[in-house]
Amino acid sequence: MNRKAAALISGGLDSMLATRLVQQQGIQVEGINFFTGFCVEGHTHAIRRHGRERHKRNNALWVAEQLGIKLHIVDVIDEYKRVVLNPKHGYGANLNPCLDCKIFMVGKALEWIEANGFDFIITGEVIGQRPMSQRKGTMPIIAQESGAEDRLLRPLCALNLAETLPEREGWVDRAQLKDFTGRSRKPQMALAREFGLEEYAQPSGGCCFLTDESYSVKLRDLWDNRGRREYELDDIMLLKVGRHIRPEQSFKLIIAREQGENNFLHGYRQQYQSIWTSSHPGPLALIEGEPLDEQQLQLAGAITARFSKGRDADEVGLVYSNRDRGQHSIRVKPLSADQIEPDWVLA
Secondary structure, X not given: XXXXXXXXXXXXXXXXXXXXXXXXXXXXXXXXXXXXXOOOOOHHHHHOOOOOOOXXXXXXXXXXXXXXXXXXXXXXXXXXXXXXXXXXXXXXXOOOOHHXXXXXXXXXXXXXXXXXXXXXXXXXXXXXXXXXXXXXXXXXXXXHHHOOHHHEEOOOOHHHOOOOHHHHOOOOOHHHOOOOEOOOOHHHHHHHHHHOOOOOOOOOOOOOHHHOHHHHHXXXXXXXXXXXXXXXXXXXXXXXXXXXXXXXOOEEEEEOOOHHXXXXXXXXXXXXXXXXXXXXXXXXXXEEEOOOOHHHHHHHHHHHHHOOOOOOOOOEEEEEEEOOOEEEEEEEOOOOHHHOOHHHEOO
């Protein structure tokens, strides 16, 4: 009987190698990539002019193409919220619920293989590689709490773990699997060369926004100032773009840093208050919060003007737009750099 495996494909080197190790034993493999909203590869540099020379690709799709396998992209944005908002095992260094995330992913993969007639699951995990989710003590937790148990195979570190069902049943030859440990990527890179894989995503790169300190600061701020822990996909995207400045608890500015971000933020002008310079070239800024009073509007304008070509002018003209109140013009004196309080700047 031909056995079939589903590989969790992140787009990184580890999942690529784990899949190839099993493929070469004659197992039919298909990939699964779960879209949570927090891993949008190429999003920022596709918007901004900076880094335009870099490849703008979905690495999971690219890996599947290199491996010659079918990739199933599964939208789990709504289900994943419970993982981000209330992780049973807590957060890592930032707002990354890595252990709960892995349990969730493997659990969803288990549902998928049972619905599609596949036999086991492959991941690219390596013992000791990540401090929260990839430790000797957490490997069994992932297998148990996901429900996958011994149908979860980690080809890159299998020789350091108990035999799984695919190994015991002889579906895969355990002797052809690996015993990688630790954070060094040299063994993976050597194996890639052995397989003739010359191009791959930067080892240990990762694409999850939640592991980023700056992004986590902005997400915490969003929750604190809304008074509730929630988010939508638009929130996820906007937290990744622009300068985020909160001069008062009641409102925050998202200020474009260059033309590409200006264009991106322009698409949200119907959903938010906005302000932009009219007398000098400058950025568009979205305003999140209640409609501004006159004093707040002057402050928002002075901050926005600071990042325009009129930063050294005595006065800058701006246009303030509110969906309910229409547009009107204001004139302000730009703030100087030392007038922008450090604790206003989120990122």
